[in-house]
Amino acid sequence: MTKLVQEVEAILDQTLPSAAVVPEVLHESMRYSTLGGGKRLRALLAMAACAAVGGDLGNTRGFVAAIEMVHAYSLIHDDLPCMDDDDLRRGKPTNHIVYGEALAVLAGDALLTEAFAELARMPEKYGISPEITVRVILEVAEGAGSQGMVGGQVVDIAGQERELDADTLRYIHDHKTGALFKAALRGGALLGGANEEHLSQITRFAESFGLAFQITDDILDETGQAQQLGKAVGRDQSLGKQTYPRLYGLETSREMAKRCVEECHEALHTFSDKAELLRELATFIIQRDH
Amino acid sequence: MTKLVQEVEAILDQTLPSAAVVPEVLHESMRYSTLGGGKRLRALLAMAACAAVGGDLGNTRGFVAAIEMVHAYSLIHDDLPCMDDDDLRRGKPTNHIVYGEALAVLAGDALLTEAFAELARMPEKYGISPEITVRVILEVAEGAGSQGMVGGQVVDIAGQERELDADTLRYIHDHKTGALFKAALRGGALLGGANEEHLSQITRFAESFGLAFQITDDILDETGQAQQLGKAVGRDQSLGKQTYPRLYGLETSREMAKRCVEECHEALHTFSDKAELLRELATFIIQRDH
Numbered sequence: 001m002t003k004l005v006q007e008v009e010a011i012l013d014q015t016l017p018s019a020a021v022v023p024e025v026l027h028e029s030m031r032y033s034t035l036g037g038g039k040r041l042r043a044l045l046a047m048a049a050c051a052a053v054g055g056d057l058g059n060t061r062g063f064v065a066a067i068e069m070v071h072a073y074s075l076i077h078d079d080l081p082c083m084d085d086d087d088l089r090r091g092k093p094t095n096h097i098v099y100g101e102a103l104a105v106l107a108g109d110a111l112l113t114e115a116f117a118e119l120a121r122m123p124e125k126y127g128i129s130p131e132i133t134v135r136v137i138l139e140v141a142e143g144a145g146s147q148g149m150v151g152g153q154v155v156d157i158a159g160q161e162r163e164l165d166a167d168t169l170r171y172i173h174d175h176k177t178g179a180l181f182k183a184a185l186r187g188g189a190l191l192g193g194a195n196e197e198h199l200s201q202i203t204r205f206a207e208s209f210g211l212a213f214q215i216t217d218d219i220l221d222e223t224g225q226a227q228q229l230g231k232a233v234g235r236d237q238s239l240g241k242q243t244y245p246r247l248y249g250l251e252t253s254r255e256m257a258k259r260c261v262e263e264c265h266e267a268l269h270t271f272s273d274k275a276e277l278l279r280e281l282a283t284f285i286i287q288r289d290h
Numbered sequence: 291m292t293k294l295v296q297e298v299e300a301i302l303d304q305t306l307p308s309a310a311v312v313p314e315v316l317h318e319s320m321r322y323s324t325l326g327g328g329k330r331l332r333a334l335l336a337m338a339a340c341a342a343v344g345g346d347l348g349n350t351r352g353f354v355a356a357i358e359m360v361h362a363y364s365l366i367h368d369d370l371p372c373m374d375d376d377d378l379r380r381g382k383p384t385n386h387i388v389y390g391e392a393l394a395v396l397a398g399d400a401l402l403t404e405a406f407a408e409l410a411r412m413p414e415k416y417g418i419s420p421e422i423t424v425r426v427i428l429e430v431a432e433g434a435g436s437q438g439m440v441g442g443q444v445v446d447i448a449g450q451e452r453e454l455d456a457d458t459l460r461y462i463h464d465h466k467t468g469a470l471f472k473a474a475l476r477g478g479a480l481l482g483g484a485n486e487e488h489l490s491q492i493t494r495f496a497e498s499f500g501l502a503f504q505i506t507d508d509i510l511d512e513t514g515q516a517q518q519l520g521k522a523v524g525r526d527q528s529l530g531k532q533t534y535p536r537l538y539g540l541e542t543s544r545e546m547a548k549r550c551v552e553e554c555h556e557a558l559h560t561f562s563d564k565a566e567l568l569r570e571l572a573t574f575i576i577q578r579d580h
Contacts, residue, residue, distance in 0.1 A: 003382035017436060021446040022461075026436055077399060082391035101372035102447050107397065110365060110436035112399065116406045117431035131335060132411050139425060146316055146400035155311040157392050171312075213391050249442035 001044065001280070008043040008064050015065040015118055015176040027097045028108065029107040030114075037090035039288075042067045044281060045181060045209075049202055052268070052275035055192020062122040063136060063191055066115040067184045068179075070144050072112035074153070074180075076104050083157065115140070127190065136187045143168030143183030152176025156241070160173035164242035170211075177217075178210030204267040209282055215253050216286045218243035222250070224289060257286045291334065293572070298333040298354050299325065305408055319389045319397040320404075324362040329382035329578075332357045332569060335471060336478030337501075339492055342558070342565035344547050346480020352412040352480055353426060356405040357474045358577065359432050364470075366394050366445070371445065405430070418481065422501040426477045428485035433473030442466025446531070454532035460501075467507075468500030475499075494557040499572055502550035506576045508533035512540070547576045 030216040043064035050060045079086040079094040080101065096104035102288055119137045120123055122128040128136075140182055152175025159168060185206045189198055222245050244253040264282035268275045302324055309318040326430025335543035340350045369376040369384040370391065377387055386394035409427045410509035413419040418426075432438055449458060475496045479488055513536050534543040558565045 021437065023441050023448070025448070073399075077395055080392075080395065082395060102370075103444065105367055105370065105372060106440050106444055108399075109363075109402065110440040112402060113435040113440065117428060117435055120428035120431055122426055130424045131308065134413055134420045134423050136504045138407060138410035139319075141403050141410055145403040145407055146313075146320065147311065150400040150403065151313050151316060154316045154393065154396055157396075157486060158313070158315070222425075237306050273338050 005040045008040045010070055011065050013063050029103050030111050033076050033095045037153055042071050042184040046184040048278040048281055049185040049188035050192035051196040052271050052278045053189050053192040053198045054274055059191040060188055062118050062126050063187055064065045067119045069111045069115040073108040085143040115259040132190055136190055139183045139187045143179040148175055148179035161242055169242050173214040181210045182206035202266050205264050208263035212257045213285050215257040218245055219253055261286055295330045296339060298330045299357050301351050302358055310338040320395050320401050323366050323385045332474040334363050336474040338429045338567040338571055339475040339478035340482035342561050342568045343479050343482040343484040343488045344564055349481040350478055352408050353415050353477055356408045358400045359405040363398040366398040421481055426480055429473045431478045433469040438465055438469035451530040459532050463504040467504055471500045472496035491557050495554050498550045498553035502547045503575050508535055509543055551576055
């Protein structure tokens with residue numbers, strides 16, 4: 001897994017315009033928030049899904065860069081003063097603290113746009129068919145869009161300082177984080193040559209994985225160490241956000257996360273041992289400490 | 291032209307998610323800033339370029355929606371307090387004045403993302419080939435990205451309150467507005483079945499058109515009526531922005547714009563009378579009063 005993360009880092013470094021390209025400060029800002037940190041979970045999921053259906057990992061190169069750029073953009077915008085107003089991310093000052101608000105908005109905009117450029121370059125750079133390229137672009141755009149990730153963020157922000165019911169909390173997480181996990185997994189599977197049966201199982205995996213991830217994130221926000229998390233703990237609580245531990249208690253939340261991981265493994269029961277990385281990622285996700 | 295503008299409006303209305311779709315306030319905000327206003331210049335350019343190469347206007351339906359959504363997103367983000375801090379746009383309060391800053395950032399993000407979704411739906415909805423779809427997506431992403439529109443906005447903001455030289459002013463306009471015009475024109479031409487010779491002439495047209503547009507915009511900012519412009523006049527000056535009239539004087543600026551329009555017509559000299567709309571748009575652009 002460490003080796004794959006290093007590969008993702010190298011691909012991102014090559015894909016992002018160099019900080020010597022005009023406008024230099026924009027490219028520096030984009031690179032600041034995209035390189036040198038993060039679990040690269042979405043990229044790993046994409047590669048694991050590609051491998052799980054018997055595909056060649058080389059096919060995912062443009063895609064993993066794009067999906068990590070979309071993720072990086074979403075973090076920059078989420079951290080803005082008008083959103084969650086966070087100063088610290090992955091142990092470093094957030095983008096707007098370093099570059100100012102205007103450039104943070106624009107670096108996010110540019111990362112999102114360049115992600116789609118990189119996807120559209122997949123036929124030329126990596127020999128992906130235009131048919132698959134278009135399907136993958138649609139997965140990413142729908143996963144990241146108004147009824148996906150951005151929709152989740154809107155409901156999340158609207159819900160601050162209010163008591164949310166379990167359905168609304170579920171909506172937020174399914175969309176804010178789950179939708180991009182699903183795009184990463186389905187996109188990776190498509191690039192690996194998945195058939196419809198594969199895709200439907202991968203989708204089932206994605207839904208349980210997303211929930212397991214989010215419940216664990218909420219638990220870590222209450223119990224984790226700031227140093228390991230690379231961000232302030234108790235942040236959700238201070239923003240008045242609803243979380244799984246607040247709604248169900250810590251113990252039940254842990255059991256829910258565990259049950260989700262079991263469902264992940266069930267979704268993959270017809271897959272060969274090529275799905276091992278995907279299985280490992282599901283197990284890893286609730287055992288992590290950051 | 292009025293009829294085409296009404297068609298664009300209808301396509302946008304159908305393409306944007308209804309304000310009844312969750313999250314309702316996000317879709318309302320996206321519709322607020324996209325529908326019911328604007329010259330639809332980018333859409334008209336796309337349709338005119340498609341027609342100019344002998345293409346069927348029906349092929350541009352998804353594309354014109356997408357390009358206007360990208361334009362709408364850029365206006366929402368440009369108007370933010372951390373950018374140009376504008377309260378008025380097309381005679382209406384700007385998005386962040388109505389919906390707040392957080393939602394304005396997110397509505398912009400969602401419009402940009404949905405634009406790419408709509409482009410990726412062109413094969414399924416409008417029978418466009420995946421090959422052309424991918425090329426068009428790359429045109430839009432590169433035109434809107436860090437070395438296109440966003441790059442221009444970065445240099446524009448960095449240049450406020452400084453004396454800019456003519457080269458920097460040209461860079462800003464080529465990128466901030468010119469790059470998306472070029473994407474609209476080249477994308478429209480590609481959807482109309484353009485060959486490489488067509489594309490190269492359309493590109494020449496785009497470059498002169500963008501400059502004519504921007505010089506005229508600067509002139510109107512000094513001489514126009516707020517009511518006709520739908521925004522405050524003298525805005526560039528109060529932001530300390532460099533403009534063509536400030537750099538060259540009003541009369542020389544008017545002559546420069548006129549010369550650009552002549553170059554537009556020269557770029558089209560091998561085109562048939564199917565390029566009439568494109569020719570008219572070039573003439574119109576320096577005669578407008580808003």
